[in-house]
Amino acid sequence: MVVGDVTTSTDVLVIGAGPGGYVAAIRAAQLDLDVTLVEKGAYGGACLNRGCIPSKALLNGSELASGAGQAEELGVYADPTVALDEMISWKDGLVDQLTSGIEQLCTAAGVNLMKGTAEFADENKIRIVHQGEGQGSESLKFDHCIIATGSRPIEVPGFDFDDDRIVSSDGALNFETVPDELVIAGAGYIGMELATVYSRLGSDVSVIELLEQALPGYQEDVASIVRKRAEDLGVDFYFGYRADSWAESDGGAVLTAVPADEAAHDSDIELTADKILVAVGRRPVTDTLGIGAAGVETDAQGFIPTDSRCRTNKEHIFAVGDVAGEPMLAHKGSKEGEVAAEVIAGKPAAVDYRALPAAVFTDPEIGTVGLTEDEAANEGLTPVTGEFQFQASGRALTANRTEGFVRIVAAKETERVIGAQIVGPDASELIAEIAAMIEMGAKLQDISSTIHVHPTLSEAVMEAAQNARGKAIHRQN
């Protein structure tokens, strides 16, 4: 007990107001539970403040700028000037609008909001330390708790974030000016999205990646389309290198990268940079939570293992979103938040999605859902695939964005759709149709028999399904 500490109680305590936490809080309140939501920073979590939303705003702004300047083919001649500070403040306006919207939604639903940093006192009590000197703390007893503390960027030794030279994705979304030279460590989706933004805005971007591929984890033919387009935009890739150290030099930084495998590359490389973005991944926020006091277990990487009802090893404590494990996707966290709240309210909810769609907002975009061909084979299925290149799509041609393809994976025996990979324009939107189809247990013919609007990119989905059955119209099967 801390002096001046006041103990109150709540049915459901939600820690963290990101897309997992605020959704859980609102749903729990809708179910007539007494809910308290504790947030130490801004409502909306990394997604709204430092991730999905701001990065998409900058991607859109940069696409507009770069697209206008590269449309001579279409008879458009322009040389747009970008005021990054204005773009960033436009972005900040959006973020403010969305975060205050979330705060209002929570309040309207009857969620008690508390500002502060939560730390478990025991398995039924939490201490909330208010921000600022002398603001004190209070304790809160809870019947159920939902941990939704999210994740934070991983730091690389020797590259401590200083918000000057060395930045995380948070910092890279708030540059005051477009850096002349930007070095990005990590060719995962965060690194690739920001490489896209700043190469479009005119930065000289270099990307260092430990592995031999951009977007590791994605199929080579998918990732290579994105890499080629990035190279066209002027991004230099250094595969098989690891950022080792950096030093100030002549008003800039010099980064030294060493070969990951000395057999493959025989020498170090040095890259000059105004800014160095470290984007090698994110780790769960469980270290500051006093989680041991609650008896909640974490795994070696700090994630909290949960069951399909989002329960931790403690029956009354739940974990949702990034903190509960990969993949770190806002929409996964939101779904889990709903499930946790409903389970607490006694509903028969469970995380039982068949397929989790995901998108990378590079140029072009990637949208994936369900299984790849190899994954299907590994699961003992006999996969059949169908593809359609955007090169053959009328709509893609008129948009002057013809890279990429739609690939649909189905089980050969049943013709049931089990996955899709889309790389190309608006892939992030197109993937939704296939996700719905998988959840509904649709067959290839269900997609190919559904009339798709002409001329749209979605016709490519229909054609890919037809191709999987050897019946595409607009390509040879």
Next chain:
Amino acid sequence: MVREFELPDVGEGVAEGELLRWRVAPGDSVSEDQPVAEVETDKAVVDVPSPVDGVVEELRAAEGEIVPVGDVIIVFRIDGEDEPDGTETPPADDATADSGQQTDDEATTQQAEDTQSEPAVTQRVQVAAPPSVRRLARELGVDISSIADSSLGRITESDVRAHADANPPTQDHSNQQTTAAERQKQQATSMQSVSSVQARETADRETTVAVPKTRHVAAEEGIDLDTVPTDERKDGEPFVTLETVQEYAQAQQQAQKKDQEAVAERAAADEPARPESRTPYNGIRQTIGSAMTASKYTAPHVTHQDEVDVTALVDARSTLRQEAEEHDIRLTYMPFVMKACAAALQENPHVNVSLDEANEEIVEKQYYNIGVATATDAGLLVPVVEDVDTKGLLEVASETNEKTQRARERRLSPEEMRGGTFTISNIGGIGGEYGTPIINQPESAILALGEIKKKPRVVEADGEETIEPRHVMTLSLSFDHRVLDGADAARFTNSVQKYLRNPNLLLLE
């Protein structure tokens, strides 16, 4: 694809069977309808045919094991399919599949472990059901993967409902979630069922919305929230407030008290309980019961009744009695009746039959083994005297006496009660005139004898009719109307009467 095959109902209404012998081994190829196992039920030994063309993957039952119908006994791999991992543990849920830039083994493992307690989220690919249907399955406590076997197609809402109706969820298999609050509710439910059977105007919902405080109070009071009547709704679900629960709890306690008082009053008003004693229904009593039930319900019984003037028999018996005693044989009327019946059966051979239903044949016996129903302390036993037609009266008397005596002493072997072709029951020994005896199957007729009484009867002698006191015995012949008709019974009875009326005729036998 792997196909699990359950022991079918191999007989009509058979619940289990003993797996006698496997006719296949893992790795064997089988074709559809090929026998894979021999299973013995309480009715027969049957071959269990393969339902598919395929390869035997696994035998799930051992020879000699008693297997309930519906248990998986064998697993086949269906030809042309390649699924090395089988169906045992479907791949983990796809939280990690192809969606992020990294996969996370921990998460995958965790999900895989979950499949044990959470079947509804497994079998992503195999079970094709829309999210709304999967949710419904959880609400109804249906393991959706258990429906999948019967449906290669998409599982619909009606499939789930039909399955739920056919297989009411048990607590064990129910997918109903079990949070701490829910368990309290379940505890409350069981407490409820014990403590207050007399619930007043209970509702009976599947779900009830209530705030945790209300749930706590309900648990403390032993109230199942789903039984609390309410008109309120939240989000379309029945909603129960704290006040409602408290009122309901109070009402229930009062109702319970009232009922207890009523029970106490009734108990006080009633006479002390009537003395009763209980004896186990087993052993010979139960065997008799089963035999009688079987006979009465399979053979349509008809009883033909008549009387016979046995004055001559009474005279004959009293004369012979002295003789018999010199041979240390107690001579009753029974040996005379047995001899008379044997003679009558020879004259009416279609009465000395049994019905072989299995072969749809009527079996006419050319031997005359006569059973004598004997009352013992343990119940009715029927010792059989074989070949009565070939034995002399004293021999029959001696053997009958000896066997009935041993029957009373319970020293009769089962063999000595088998093989009868006809049975006589002497109901008159204790008293009574007519009876409706139950046939001792597989025989087709039974004769019950009444007490020999003196009765006034019209006697014709030398053209004159006079009323004289005569010894009269009643005969009640029950016969199986499946194989005998009334006329047969009457003719047979007439034959018996003839020999009993004039026992001298037995000398010709």
